[in-house]
Every structure is written in C-alpha cells, then in structure tokens.
Amino acid sequence: MDRDFEEILLGQDFGREEIKVLLAADGPRMKRLLDRAREVKFRYLDNYVHLRGLIEYGNVCEKNCLYCGLRSGNGRVARYCLSDEEVLDCARLAQELGYGSVALQSGERSDPEFIARIAHLVREIKKIDGGSLGVTLSLGEQSEETYRRWFEAGAHRYLLRIESSSEELYYKIHPRNAMHSFQRRVECLEILKRTGYQTGTGVMVGLPFQTLDHLADDLLFFKRMDVAMVGIGPYIPHPDTPLYRFRDQIPSAAERLDMTLKMIAVLRLMMPEINMVAATANQTVDPQGREKAIAAGANVIMPNLTPGEYRESYFIYPDKACVKDQPDQCRSCLDIRLAAIGHRILYNAWGDSLAFTKKAR
Ligand code: 5AD
Ligand code: SF4
Numbered sequence: 001m002d003r004d005f006e007e008i009l010l011g012q013d014f015g016r017e018e019i020k021v022l023l024a025a026d027g028p029r030m031k032r033l034l035d036r037a038r039e040v041k042f043r044y045l046d047n048y049v050h051l052r053g054l055i056e057y058g059n060v061c062e063k064n065c066l067y068c069g070l071r072s073g074n075g076r077v078a079r080y081c082l083s084d085e086e087v088l089d090c091a092r093l094a095q096e097l098g099y100g101s102v103a104l105q106s107g108e109r110s111d112p113e114f115i116a117r118i119a120h121l122v123r124e125i126k127k128i129d130g131g132s133l134g135v136t137l138s139l140g141e142q143s144e145e146t147y148r149r150w151f152e153a154g155a156h157r158y159l160l161r162i163e164s165s166s167e168e169l170y171y172k173i174h175p176r177n178a179m180h181s182f183q184r185r186v187e188c189l190e191i192l193k194r195t196g197y198q199t200g201t202g203v204m205v206g207l208p209f210q211t212l213d214h215l216a217d218d219l220l221f222f223k224r225m226d227v228a229m230v231g232i233g234p235y236i237p238h239p240d241t242p243l244y245r246f247r248d249q250i251p252s253a254a255e256r257l258d259m260t261l262k263m264i265a266v267l268r269l270m271m272p273e274i275n276m277v278a279a280t281a282n283q284t285v286d287p288q289g290r291e292k293a294i295a296a297g298a299n300v301i302m303p304n305l306t307p308g309e310y311r312e313s314y315f316i317y318p319d320k321a322c323v324k325d326q327p328d329q330c331r332s333c334l335d336i337r338l339a340a341i342g343h344r345i346l347y348n349a350w351g352d353s354l355a356f357t358k359k360a361r
C-alpha cells in the first residue's frame with residue numbers, strides 16, 4: 001500500500017527524520033506501526049507481561065519539578081512515609097499474589113536516615129520467601145555510594161526518568177538551579193549502569209514546549225544510553241504546579257496518548273529486547289490506556305500495592321488509576337484485561353530485561 005512508509009517501518013537503525021515520519025503517522029499508518037511493533041515484541045519476548053507491585057514509600061520530596069504534584073513547593077499535600085512494617089506487608093502481599101517483583105518509589109530524599117532505611121528495607125524484602133522477589137528502586141538522584149549500598153543490599157533494577165533528553169526542554173520543566181541539573185541526571189544514569197543495575201529511564205509525552213524533534217531525540221537517547229528499561233507516559237497537568245498554566249498549549253489527552261503509543265511502538269522496533277512499562281498515567285487519560293500501551297509494544301505493568309489510606313496523598317498527577325481498588329482486585333482485573341488482548345501475565349518470576357540478561361551472560 002504505502003510504500004514509502006513501509007520501507008521506513010521495515011528498515012533498521014532509524015535516523016531522526018525516519019523516526020519523525022513514524023511518530024507523525026496517523027490513521028492506517030499509525031495502526032500499521034502499532035501492529036508491527038506488537039509483532040516484533042511477540043517475536044522477541046512472546047506475549048508475556050511482567051508485573052512489579054508498586055509501593056509508594058513516601059511523598060516527601062526535596063525537589064521542585066514544575067510538573068509534579070509532590071514538588072516541595074506544593075503546600076497542599078499531606079506528606080507521609082510508610083513504616084517498615086507497612087512496606088514489608090506490601091512486599092509479602094506481592095509475593096502472595098505471585099507478582100514476582102516489587103518497585104519501591106518515593107519522592108527524592110537524600111538524608112542519611114532515608115538512605116539507611118531503604119538499605120534495610122531492601123534487605124528485609126530479599127528475605128521474604130528466600131529472596132524470591134525482584135526489587136526495583138525508583139528513588140531519584142543519589143550519590144554513587146548510595147546507589148552501590150542499595151545494590152549491595154539486593155536491589156537490581158533502578159528507574160530514573162530523564163523526563164526530557166533535551167537539555168533546553170529539561171530546564172523549561174525544572175527550575176534552573178543546582179538541585180535540578182540535567183548533566184547530573186545523565187551522570188546518575190551512567191553511575192547506575194556501571195554499578196550493575198538494570199537501568200531504566202523514560203520521558204513524559206505532551207509536555208508544554210515539546211516538539212516532534214524532542215520526542216525523536218528522546219528515542220535516540222534511549223538507544224545511545226543502551227538502557228535496559230524504558231517508561232514513557234503522557235504528561236497530565238496538575239493544578240497545584242507551575243506548569244499548569246500552560247495546559248491550553250498542549251495536545252489533547254487523546255493526542256497525548258496516541259503519541260505515547262507511537263513512541264512505545266517505534267522504540268520497540270529500535271530496541272526489541274528491552275522492558276517497557278505501560279505507565280499508569282496511560283490509564284488516567286483513557287480507561288483502556290494501559291492495555292493499548294501493551295498492545296503497542298510495552299511488556300510491564302506496575303499494579304499499585306500502596307495501602308489505601310495513603311494512595312490519595314501520592315498525588316503526582318490528577319485522577320490516578322486504581323486509587324480506590326484493592327490489590328487482589330487488580331490481580332484478577334489485569335488477568336482478564338490482558339487475556340482480552342492476547343497477553344498473559346508471567347507470575348512468580350522477576351521478569352528481567354532480556355536486553356540486560358543477554359549482555360550479562
Ligand atoms: N504527569 C505525568 N507524569 C508525571 N510524573 C510526574 N509528574 C507528572 C505529571 N504531571 C512522572 C515523572 C516521574 C514519575 C515518578 O512520574 O516522569 O519520573
Ligand atoms: Fe519529586 Fe520526582 Fe515529583 Fe520531581 S518528579 S517533584 S523529584 S517526586
């Protein structure tokens with residue numbers, strides 16, 4: 001049918017211009033792109049989806065990112081931090097539900113007490129059922145020593161989104177000061193990789209001031225950094241943040257979701273063996289958003305395990321999905337939703353990135 005498009009789609013090693021053509025696809029071209037990405041995923045990774053039980057450890061944050069509801073400048077959040085017992089209860093629940101891995105996420109803190117408690121918690125989580133749970137951390141920028149300490153405690157995956165790989169856009173969505181250094185963030189990704197973590201990064205899609213060139217460069221950045229995991233999700237304007245005033249200048253929710261799906265699909269073609277998460281933010285903009293992301297090439301879902309009473313305080317962006325659901329409801333819900341689109345959950349496994357384990361062999 002569409003020979004020019006088909007030629008790009010079936011090619012390898014996309015350049016920036018080719019990526020832009022793919023990201024601009026709509027109608028039948030977009031459908032063809034997503035179908036192709038799913039085919040490629042099935043070929044390399046089968047139809048498995050891996051789960052990470054998400055534990056939102058605390059919403060205290062030292063940073064002030066201009067898009068995020070947890071920013072330190074937002075006085076309208078009730079700040080909390082889970083107790084050790086609460087975290088371990090979540091982890092035991094993850095193990096009982098067969099999730100195979102947990103992801104510990106929180107606002108950014110670097111005080112010695114926090115660092116020590118995380119190390120302790122990782123060690124305790126690794127004691128559950130003889131170390132059967134994989135542990136992903138998503139705790140922001142830290143010193144090399146801290147990253148090493150947590151790795152030695154037993155964490156083996158780390159997520160640190162670059163948010164935007166364009167330095168210029170990075171400083172439009174973060175305050176321009178020493179606490180929010182683009183260079184430092186890139187450096188942290190390098191440190192995480194050399195510490196031995198399966199390292200993940202990612203970006204938001206549909207940010208104010210973001211162009212197709214920025215998005216194409218984000219994909220090239222992931223490839224260049226040779227990361228093992230990527231999380232791409234739509235930006236959702238939060239009323240208590242500075243970026244909210246640009247909400248009229250961004251694409252519609254449907255457009256942000258579509259662009260997210262195309263980003264996932266193109267990246268699946270570029271990096272067929274990485275783990276890619278179907279971000280919860282997808283479900284916020286569309287009730288079927290996570291399934292659509294899985295169908296477009298993602299292979300990881302992070303069901304929320306945070307105790308109900310804290311969920312509404314982990315208010316990164318409005319209308320987060322599953323806020324009122326119980327963890328066991330999510331399990332059966334996901335089974336059904338994923339079976340409906342021809343996927344199955346791989347229970348009781350860590351679900352490591354094939355891109356990473358192949359290299360480690
Ligand atoms: N919309 C979508 N995603 C957001 N994040 C933070 N704020 C928002 C928002 N308003 C994402 C960031 C961060 C992750 C924890 O949540 O990418 O890395
Ligand atoms: Fe803090 Fe992360 Fe939110 Fe930035 S995105 S304010 S570092 S929780």
Ligand code: FES
Nearest residue numbers: 322325329330333
């Ligand atoms: Fe939480 Fe469906 S995944 S209720």
